[in-house]
Amino acid sequence: MRNGFAIETKGLTKVYGSGNTEVVAMSNADVTIRRGEVAALLGPSGSGKSTFLTAIGLINPPSAGQIRIGGELVVDGPVALRDARSFRRKFIGFVFQKSNLIPFLSAIENVRIALEINAWPAAAARERAMELLDYLGVADRADHYPATLSGGQQQRVAVARALANQPSIILADEPTAALDGRLGRQVMELFRKLAHEHGTGVVVVTHDHRALDVFDSVYEMEDGVIRRSESGVQ
Amino acid sequence: MNLAVKDIRHNFGRFALTTVGVGMLLMIVMGMGGIYRGIIEDATLLVDESDADLWIVQRNTRGPFAEVSRVPANLVHRALAVPGVETAREFVYHTIQREREGKPIRIAVVGLSWPTDKGESLPLIAGRALAQNHFEMIADARLGMPLGEQIRLGKENYTVVGITENMIGSSGDGLAFFTVADALDIQFEVPGEAVRLERQARYARGTLSELGRKQPALAETAFMAPREIPAIGPRQISAVMVNVLPGTTQQSVAAVVAGWSDVSVYTADGQRDLLLRGPVEKVRRQIGLFRVLLTIIAAIIMALILYTLTLDKLHDIALLKLIGAPNRRILGMILQQALLLGIVGYGIAYVAGLRIFPGFPRRVILTNNDLVQLALIVLVISVLSSALGIWKAVRVEPNEALSG
Structure with missing residues (x-):
């Protein structure tokens, strides 16, 4: 990873359909997130937030534009220059609206799986997963299955999993939607802490305007157009 | 993980x-x-267990397991006279259904050639082989008859003296082993009334025949036991099992027997194949x-x-x-x-x-x-x-x- 940017997008565009049925979901999105920066992405439903997130998460390729992650050109137009899944495994962490833990794995196993698929030896993966759970304050729930964890605990385990491989960026899609205000703020502050301590770029899609003070930058999206908002940043 | x-x-x-x-x-x-x-x-158990090299059966039939086969009992002696034959045994096989304790019981009756074959080679799990020419039987465990039980078949009572295991006929019925004489008695058992009617019928036929009209005394022979009447042949058996002498090929003996116009001959493998390709x-x-x-x-x-x-x-x-x-x-x-x-x-x-x-x-x-x-x-x-x-x-x- 060559420069100080966690992620850069240039002219990122996504068009669904063609001709009369053509829908522009995202148009010329230019976004730069530095290492250690926590960015919020606001916007109403259908504004294109998820399209942007899935594009920079290498899940849904754009129709046009470029994506650089850690300075490396990863996507150029609809063409992925790297194996998307392998790249996600190593450099991108995901946190979702719901915790999205695998129900048949315990808390520690949910973190371990992210490490083991990245070729960590089992013992080292176990140790690293335990460290992360401890760091996030849920070490005492390590052997519990997701169904027996509270919403906040599940979200912390999900964050631990996202952090496991020390990614360049973490993409979070409304990670506090299922949490109450206090827990939601805790999770947002956790992202800020992680970003600042580990130099990870964090992009959080949120509707929760109460916690905007936590973010270093705020982007707003409407009708597929993204712009940086100075007013949202404290 | x-x-x-x-x-x-x-x-x-x-x-x-x-x-x-x-x-x-x-x-x-x-x-x-x-x-x-x-x-x-x-289906092939009896063929395999009997350990016969050759089966001599009624001409153009596929043997007693596939269909009815009738050969004269003296065929044993003819077979013994063939060069290279070590032993020849009578074989009787038929299935009967009787009542036992109010329930139907199906028995596949096998006649053993007493005294050559007393059933010693059978897989006995209890009791013993046959020790006398009459009124003893070896029953398979599937028939559910314990040692010592007596069952009335025809006019006689037969005592179970031995129990075998997994000796089943091709139709799935348990096998019971008797001497050939007893097996034939069971097979050809005729009620007294039927005997009397048959004697009257023979007498009537005798008196109506030309010989009977010329010599009326001959008609009286109709009331004699069948075995005493020269015109009535002895009861027939199902087949003859032959074992050849060591050093003699089955084919050489079979070739001789195949020349007899009243019987067919099969090797054990041939009989087995016929069974598997037939019923x-x-x-x-x-x-x-x-x-x-x-x-x-x-x-x-x-x-x-x-x-x-x-x-x-x-x-x-x-x-x-x-x-x-x-x-x-x-x-x-x-x-x-x-x-x-x-x-x-x-x-x-x-x-x-x-x-x-x-x-x-x-x-x-x-x-x-x-x-x-x-x-x-x-x-x-x-x-x-x-x-x-x-x-x-x-x-x-x-x-x-x-x-x-």
């Missing part, structure tokens, strides 16, 4: 019930194979086809189960893809679960079968070859049936994990 095992442990109840279901299905497949083997074994063939094919159908059904059901199990995990699979899990890890999970389902199901089928099959009315024989063959088929089915689930898993997009 083995995802397949983790998933199974977490959903153990469902997996256990599913494997029991698959196990029961495989048990039926295994049982059909066992019944198939049992029918072949039962057993349709049953064998029917069960074989049924077994193939059951195997296909088992494969379809396993495929549906594995597909359903995969459908339940689509969100988890999408999530695994999202966090970067390679396909081999995800597909490995499905394949391993398929194999575990097949292997555990097979184990349940085997254990359950060992307990349940002995209660079946016909023998169910599980041979090692059949068990290994079915195990391989189950492995192949497991792999093939996981294909549908794997196909579905491959098509899952990682962004489906985002749909919540």
